[in-house]
Each structure stands twice: as structure tokens, then as C-alpha cells.
Amino acid sequence: MTATRIEVRAEHPYDVVVGRGLDGEVVSAVGDEPRRVLLVHPEVLTDRAQRLGDDLARHGHAVHHAVVPDAEHAKTVDVAAACWSRLGQAAFTREDLVVGLGGGATTDLAGFVAATWLRGVRVVQVPTTLLGMVDAAVGGKTGINTPEGKNLVGAFHSPVRVVCDLDTLATLPAADHAAGLAEVVKAGFIADERILDLVEADGGRAARDPGSAVLRELVERAIAVKAEVVSADLREAGRREFLNYGHTLAHAIEHAEHYAWRHGAAVSVGMVFAAELAGLAGRLPAGTVARHREILGTLGLPLGYRGDRWPELLEVMHRDKKARGNRLRFVVLDGVGRPGRLEGPDPALLEAAYARIALPA
Incomplete structure (x- = not known):
């Protein structure tokens, strides 16, 4: 081909x-x-x-x-x-x-x-x-x-x-393949709903098959999303920040785990957290919040993280590149294909969103 x-x-x-x-x-x-x-x-x-x-x-x-x-x-x-x-x-x-x-x-x-x-x-x-x-x-x-x-x-x-x-x-080991699919799904949520439809069509089976035509289409679509955004904003002055959907919490989890977690696994948790945060802020419908869990879960990706690590994660997030001064900034969705920013959220809102994904230690 x-x-x-x-x-x-x-x-x-x-x-x-x-x-x-x-x-x-x-x-x-x-x-x-x-x-x-x-x-x-x-x-x-x-x-x-x-x-x-x-x-x-x-x-x-x-x-x-x-x-x-x-x-x-x-x-x-x-x-x-x-x-x-x-x-x-x-x-x-x-x-x-x-x-x-x-x-x-x-x-x-x-x-x-x-x-x-x-x-x-x-x-x-x-x-x-x-x-x-x-x-x-x-x-x-x-x-x-x-x-x-x-x-x-x-x-x-x-x-x-x-x-x-x-x-x-x-x-490629199956766990590494699944971790890569997290970034594919991210592209779907921020820009190309067809990606989500392709994954959902058969419960993620074709997406998990490295030889499938569906996987090739997913790869090409995810790259096309990134290429379009990067071409418009090379140095992350605006729209390119939307490619960091799920990454603020993800990077903190990776740091807490001394990089033993796969990046895509952490991004999966980060996207679920961002969806819950947007839902609690009244910006994202409950059905789209649930869609995050359904799609990522069907690909075998994690949906939560240890509840006792929240103080440590919050500290690391304040050092994130997207933070401004002491104000945290998160990429969130107002709908599929409608990314935006949530700046300086109330600490209680952050804690409530994290409680939705918190797992026992």
C-alpha cells in the first residue's frame, strides 16, 4: 500500500x-x-x-x-x-x-x-x-x-x-500499544470525533490490532490533528496547548511514579480527571464525561489513581509549564472537538474532581 x-x-x-x-x-x-x-x-x-x-x-x-x-x-x-x-x-x-x-x-x-x-x-x-x-x-x-x-x-x-x-x-507489547492509543483518543476528543467512532464501533478490537486498516486510519487521523494544530501554532502560544489535554495531571502522576508508568496510561487518567473537572464546572455534559471512561476503559487503560497522592500531585502541577504564577491552568472540553482552558480553578473544585477518580492506596 x-x-x-x-x-x-x-x-x-x-x-x-x-x-x-x-x-x-x-x-x-x-x-x-x-x-x-x-x-x-x-x-x-x-x-x-x-x-x-x-x-x-x-x-x-x-x-x-x-x-x-x-x-x-x-x-x-x-x-x-x-x-x-x-x-x-x-x-x-x-x-x-x-x-x-x-x-x-x-x-x-x-x-x-x-x-x-x-x-x-x-x-x-x-x-x-x-x-x-x-x-x-x-x-x-x-x-x-x-x-x-x-x-x-x-x-x-x-x-x-x-x-x-x-x-x-x-x-510492540499490548500495554505499550494501549498507551499509544490514549494519545489517539485524545486527538479524537479535542478535534476529530471520527476517531472516537472508529474505536467504539467494535469495542476497540481493530484499534488494538497493529495490522488492521482501522489502526492505520487512526494513526493517520491523529497525526493529521497534530499536524494541523502545530502548523497553526508552532511554539505553543495558543491552540497548540490544546494538545496537552489530560497532560497536566498525567505529568504529575509520571513524576510521582518516578516514570515507571507509561505516558499514555497517565494521560488516560489525566483525561478522565479533566473531563470530571469540566463536568463539575458545568462545561461538559455528563454523557461526554462518561464517554471518556467508556472508550478508555474498553482499550484497557487506567481510569483512576491513588487518592492519598493528591497533595503531592497538586504540588507538582504547580510547576507545570502551563501554570502561570501560582495559577493552575487546565485544558478542558466544552464538548467533543471544543477544547478550552480552565484557569485558576477553585481548590475545592479540583479536589472534588480528583475524588471522582481516586483509588484506594
Whole structure:
């Protein structure tokens, strides 16, 4: 089947390519110019990285590998510094290039390393997880974590191309696949109700099947939502903030769990919380609040979090990038496809919403 190309209009336009058997797209995206390529990947993808590296070497590139820790453990200043050292030792110039091969954390790191080396070199993103394809690798937001919170250090740095090879999803663990679907569902709630309809049509079975035509459509629709928003608001001055639906509480949960939770699982809980918050504020109908639980639950995603962690979560949320001064700001819905903001909500309202999702310790 022909690959689908979705354009993102950023500081330079680039394509997100969706299809199967797309290694040639990576080689094409790297092009002929770079002498050196840094291939950033976790150890679990060593075989895939070696094949890709061999392809690039056959096209005349000197390939250097940076093997990084898995998941969020890759997103630290120490790991970034190790990558900078590799670049320096190999004498990378502004004409050379970084490739990020892996999940969303790997592409976040690779993008940040590219953004900061010589004040910016090119990067090609090759996400290998559903979450990476529909969210992290698209849009040019890069970053690392600090002990104080997630993604507090980063840069906007758009890739040359994003290559989403759906064949890589065949070996993705079911829990990781479900976590990626949380970001797909998010796109449905904020912008494209057809996504929700597709998931609901068969109780989520086709969405959970990495080989299904429905999953491909879901991926393409979720990417199209992000591409449209990013093209209109590259640096998160307005509409792009709506892509953070569910993320304020999600990032706090991830911090509380020392990043042992999957990002999409935390986003699922965060969306349910945001829906309950909007419902209690009189902005979202009860049926749409319930729809959050029904769709996310049918995909096997969590719907609540420990009740005793609320004080800790509230403290972390005050350090969230969307906070202004001491005022919390949440992305909420006024209906499907109608995102908005709730600024400085009453603490009692927040506590009441959290009580709706609170689980026993």
C-alpha cells in the first residue's frame, strides 16, 4: 500500500510518512549531504539500528551509534551529555545529522541533542511505538526531564522528516500499544470525533490490532490533528496547548511514579480527571464525561489513581509549564472537538474532581 504523507508547516515544512516497509524513506530523508550520522536508539533496537546503519553506510555515510537507556530513563542531562560527547569526538558539523530511532522518549532526546549541538543540526525521527508516531515524534517539541518535573528543559526543533513504519508495531507489547492509543483518543476528543467512532464501533478490537486498516486510519487521523494544530501554532502560544489535554495531571502522576508508568496510561487518567473537572464546572455534559471512561476503559487503560497522592500531585502541577504564577491552568472540553482552558480553578473544585477518580492506596 502506498505510503501516506502528512505535511507539517513549521519553521520549515516537513512530511510525516505513514506506511509499511519504510526504511528507504529514512535513507531518503538523510539525503546525500551528511558525512556523519548519529543513530540514537535503545539497546532493545540494536538489530534494527544495525540494519538501518548498514543501509546508511552503503549510501556513503559514516554512522555512529549512541545506545541510550529505555523509556524516560533516556531523558536526562547525563544521557544528553554522553550524546554530545559522541558528536564532539566524531567532529560532527552543522552539515551532519541525527536520527532518533525508538519510542517517544528516544525521539525527544534525539531531537533535543540535535537542537542543542552547534545550536541546531538536522534530525530525522523514526518512531517505533504508537505513542511516538502519533505524538512525541511529530511537532518539533524536544526535551529532557529534571528531578523537578517532566520536559522542563527543551527546545522547539522540527525534524527533516518523521517516518512511521507500522510494521514495527507488530512486536510492540499490548500495554505499550494501549498507551499509544490514549494519545489517539485524545486527538479524537479535542478535534476529530471520527476517531472516537472508529474505536467504539467494535469495542476497540481493530484499534488494538497493529495490522488492521482501522489502526492505520487512526494513526493517520491523529497525526493529521497534530499536524494541523502545530502548523497553526508552532511554539505553543495558543491552540497548540490544546494538545496537552489530560497532560497536566498525567505529568504529575509520571513524576510521582518516578516514570515507571507509561505516558499514555497517565494521560488516560489525566483525561478522565479533566473531563470530571469540566463536568463539575458545568462545561461538559455528563454523557461526554462518561464517554471518556467508556472508550478508555474498553482499550484497557487506567481510569483512576491513588487518592492519598493528591497533595503531592497538586504540588507538582504547580510547576507545570502551563501554570502561570501560582495559577493552575487546565485544558478542558466544552464538548467533543471544543477544547478550552480552565484557569485558576477553585481548590475545592479540583479536589472534588480528583475524588471522582481516586483509588484506594
